[in-house]
Amino acid sequence: MIQRVSIVIRGAVQGVGFRPFIYRLATELHLKGFVLNSPTGVFIEAEREKEILNVFLLRIEKEKPVHAIIQSMEFSFLDATGYTQFEIRESKSNGKTSAFILPDIAVCDDCLKEMFDPNNRRYLYPFINCTNCGPRFSIIESLPYDRPNTSMKIFKMCDDCKKEYLDPLDRRFHAQPIACPNCGPHVELLTPSGLVLSKNNNAILQTAEKIFHGKIVALKGLGGYQLICRADDENVITLLRKRKNREGKPFALMFPDFGSVKNICEVFPFEERLLKSPEAPIVLLKRKEKGNQELVHDSIALGNPMFGVMLPYTPLHHLLLRELQIPVIATSGNLSEEPMCISEEEAFQRLKNIADYFLIHNRPIVRHVDDSIVRVILEREMIMRRARGYAPLPVELNCEMEDETYLAVGGHLKNTVALSSGKNVFVSQHIGDLSTQEAFSAFQNVVDDFKKLYEAKDVHVVADLHPDYLSTKFAKSNFENVTFVQHHQAHVASCYAENKLDGTALGVSWDGTGYGLDGTIWGGEFYHFDGTSFQHVAQFRKFPLPGGDLAIKEPKRSAVGLLYEIFGEEIFNKQNDVLKHFSEQEKIILLQMLKNKINSPLTSSVGRLFDAVAFLTGIKQTASYEGEAAMKLEFAAAPNISNCYSFDLLPGEVLIIDWRKVIETILNEMKNKTSSKIISAKFHNTLVEIICSVAEKSHEEKIVLSGGVFQNAYLLENAVHRLRTRGFKPYWHQRIPTNDGGISLGQIAVAVNQKKLKLVEAV
Ligand code: ZN
Numbered sequence: 059m060i061q062r063v064s065i066v067i068r069g070a071v072q073g074v075g076f077r078p079f080i081y082r083l084a085t086e087l088h089l090k091g092f093v094l095n096s097p098t099g100v101f102i103e104a105e106r107e108k109e110i111l112n113v114f115l116l117r118i119e120k121e122k123p124v125h126a127i128i129q130s131m132e133f134s135f136l137d138a139t140g141y142t143q144f145e146i147r148e149s150k151s152n153g154k155t156s157a158f159i160l161p162d163i164a165v166c167d168d169c170l171k172e173m174f175d176p177n178n179r180r181y182l183y184p185f186i187n188c189t190n191c192g193p194r195f196s197i198i199e200s201l202p203y204d205r206p207n208t209s210m211k212i213f214k215m216c217d218d219c220k221k222e223y224l225d226p227l228d229r230r231f232h233a234q235p236i237a238c239p240n241c242g243p244h245v246e247l248l249t250p251s252g253l254v255l256s257k258n259n260n261a262i263l264q265t266a267e268k269i270f271h272g273k274i275v276a277l278k279g280l281g282g283y284q285l286i287c288r289a290d291d292e293n294v295i296t297l298l299r300k301r302k303n304r305e306g307k308p309f310a311l312m313f314p315d316f317g318s319v320k321n322i323c324e325v326f327p328f329e330e331r332l333l334k335s336p337e338a339p340i341v342l343l344k345r346k347e348k349g350n351q352e353l354v355h356d357s358i359a360l361g362n363p364m365f366g367v368m369l370p371y372t373p374l375h376h377l378l379l380r381e382l383q384i385p386v387i388a389t390s391g392n393l394s395e396e397p398m399c400i401s402e403e404e405a406f407q408r409l410k411n412i413a414d415y416f417l418i419h420n421r422p423i424v425r426h427v428d429d430s431i432v433r434v435i436l437e438r439e440m441i442m443r444r445a446r447g448y449a450p451l452p453v454e455l456n457c458e459m460e461d462e463t464y465l466a467v468g469g470h471l472k473n474t475v476a477l478s479s480g481k482n483v484f485v486s487q488h489i490g491d492l493s494t495q496e497a498f499s500a501f502q503n504v505v506d507d508f509k510k511l512y513e514a515k516d517v518h519v520v521a522d523l524h525p526d527y528l529s530t531k532f533a534k535s536n537f538e539n540v541t542f543v544q545h546h547q548a549h550v551a552s553c554y555a556e557n558k559l560d561g562t563a564l565g566v567s568w569d570g571t572g573y574g575l576d577g578t579i580w581g582g583e584f585y586h587f588d589g590t591s592f593q594h595v596a597q598f599r600k601f602p603l604p605g606g607d608l609a610i611k612e613p614k615r616s617a618v619g620l621l622y623e624i625f626g627e628e629i630f631n632k633q634n635d636v637l638k639h640f641s642e643q644e645k646i647i648l649l650q651m652l653k654n655k656i657n658s659p660l661t662s663s664v665g666r667l668f669d670a671v672a673f674l675t676g677i678k679q680t681a682s683y684e685g686e687a688a689m690k691l692e693f694a695a696a697p698n699i700s701n702c703y704s705f706d707l708l709p710g711e712v713l714i715i716d717w718r719k720v721i722e723t724i725l726n727e728m729k730n731k732t733s734s735k736i737i738s739a740k741f742h743n744t745l746v747e748i749i750c751s752v753a754e755k756s757h758e759e760k761i762v763l764s765g766g767v768f769q770n771a772y773l774l775e776n777a778v779h780r781l782r783t784r785g786f787k788p789y790w791h792q793r794i795p796t797n798d799g800g801i802s803l804g805q806i807a808v809a810v811n812q813k814k815l816k817l818v819e820a821v
């Protein structure tokens with residue numbers, strides 16, 4: 059099948075023979091499409107079979123002209139449009155060049171070489187950078203991007219640095235964060251009480267020694283504080299979990315070099331590219347069965363077949379890891395669910411009971427930017443958390459937004475905000491769960507920050523329909539004329555926009571929770587979508603969630619609600635495996651809640667259905683974070699099982715997907731001691747079959763898959779394969795998270811189209 063890959067490359071790629079290079083490579087591979095220079099980057103579109111496009115992508119980076127520097131290379135796969143030749147197109151100058159802020163970029167090879175050269179004046183200097191690498195988004199206070207507008211303004215350039223800065227032939231010509239040991243920032247190692255132990259390179263050596271001996275160090279990184287400690291010492295890991303109040307969630311790892319990653323994880327070429335890319339995200343990699351397990355203790359990611367892995371991306375990380383020579387935990391410097399600390403004041407306040415030492419520096423961080431998380435699914439990148447390296451690069455919409463500027467405030471969990479400018483939507487860095495005071499003020503900062511950076515004055519604000527979301531309340535109390543968008547519609551519109559679709563499609567929007575149009579909790583929705591309006595075509599049968607939000611961390615509540623929906627009160631009468639997980643007292647309350655419909659909201663959530671099945675099959679009985687039980691169910695699924703359970707589609711204005719037979723069969727299989735691995739696989743296959751059945755009834759060709767449930771690789775891969783076999787065209791997320799991190803983009807897409815519709819109607 060012919061596909062189209064759409065690529066945007068930013069960096070030093072103009073005037074270095076980059077376009078002819080792309081032309082030659084594309085012609086050699088018999089690709090069709092074009093390459094185009096524009097003030098905002100080099101745009102390439104190329105069509106051919108997926109395998110050849112993959113070769114093209116990998117060769118661009120490997121064989122690029124000597125003087126070309128790629129600071130960021132984004133690509134997504136789209137439908138082919140039928141190009142007939144490959145051409146170099148004329149640059150388009152469409153007047154409005156909106157301000158582009160580059161993300162923070164991993165240190166380049168040239169700078170690394172200098173840093174490890176004893177004869178270089180920046181030998182072992184942890185703030186070395188050049189025009190091609192270093193901090194951007196995390197140091198910019200306002201535009202244009204000039205030194206006085208960055209947090210580097212407090213450092214006066216020395217004569218040597220100034221000479222480089224002013225020399226057009228120098229690699230540091232106009233490198234705004236330029237610095238050296240004589241004039242730039244420096245590091246210090248401190249105790250939690252503020253006592254300075256050592257400075258400069260000695261501080262780094264001493265930090266390495268502390269970490270080596272089992273201490274937890276708070277390190278001031280690029281976009282915020284990180285906590286670093288050994289990855290092989292169970293006691294340290296347990297201590298970190300306790301101090302950070304982070305029970306089961308896996309920790310990310312930083313390895314000293316690529317070779318050491320390969321000893322422990324399986325790495326495919328695209329994953330290798332990602333690890334070594336200028337974006338340098340955390341990449342989820344499969345653990346090797348017989349990898350060198352002594353270096354990374356199991357409790358890093360218990361019961362998880364994947365590790366989140368990154369390579370050093372700042373000079374400071376390189377210096378530290380070169381000393382240590384072992385993989386370390388590198389997790390965000392915060393208490394569970396709070397945003398990262400960025401200032402010393404905050405760090406010493408909030409991390410004093412977590413870290414044993416603080417490795418700090420005096421280059422201020424302007425805004426928090428977490429490490430991004432990416433996974434390769436179906437041979438494509440899928441960004442699960444979009445921050446360092448990616449934010450705030452824009453997503454280009456298919457439609458023009460006239461002069462209106464939209465500001466979307468996103469959802470509640472995994473919050474991001476977005477701001478439009480012309481065709482471009484700037485999606486913010488990951489902000490997180492807005493429940494804590496710290497996160498909510500970080501959210502307010504990002505809103506102000508975006509309005510200021512992009513000089514947006516009269517913004518049209520878009521928010522979720524949920525009346526209790528803090529983001530919604532914030533929008534209501536600070537702005538007039540807010541547009542409200544239903545959560546699952548925003549998911550669909552987000553995926554539709556990202557894939558640059560037009561025409562009609564069936565949207566499949568599955569997640570944990572979202573406020574429904576009838577006031578109940580939705581999360582298993584199907585929509586007919588024509589680019590402007592939605593028609594609700596199908597929904598999962600609802601079941602009560604006794605305790606409401608408590609169910610997120612207690613899968614047993616979803617399980618009881620599910621059984622109550624099938625069997626009613628009788629589950630309380632007989633010996634029941636699920637109810638034995640509640641005390642007598644709790645059971646009485648539970649029954650009252652369900653019978654009298656008190657604090658037992660109805661839900662159509664597929665996420666909660668996953669939780670319930672994970673619980674019923676004994677795969678996961680508690681969850682220390684949202685979606686954990688569902689994830690464990692995914693990991694349990696046996697390979698090569700193709701059969702599924704039968705289910706009913708109840709006709710009506712909105713088709714109801716009745717899962718009761720599915721659960722009854724699962725309960726019987728449990729009695730007959732069928733392995734939970736097989737049940738899990740069959741349950742996943744059933745969901746795939748449900749998508750296919752609704753797709754067939756919808757008569758739509760394009761099927762848009764969105765919502766947090768599609769972070770599940772088993773489900774997504776199987777859904778895509780089955781849909782393709784049956785003649786459908788499935789679409790899913792690549793550059794924008796499928797979870798609630800993608801809501802803000804969807805909100806803007808919906809609001810823009812509603813506005814257009816109104817304009818059309820008015821004519
Ligand atoms: Zn550099």
Ligand code: ZN
Nearest residue numbers: 216219238241
């Ligand atoms: Zn200097």
Ligand code: FE
Nearest residue numbers: 569572766798
């Ligand atoms: Fe959602």
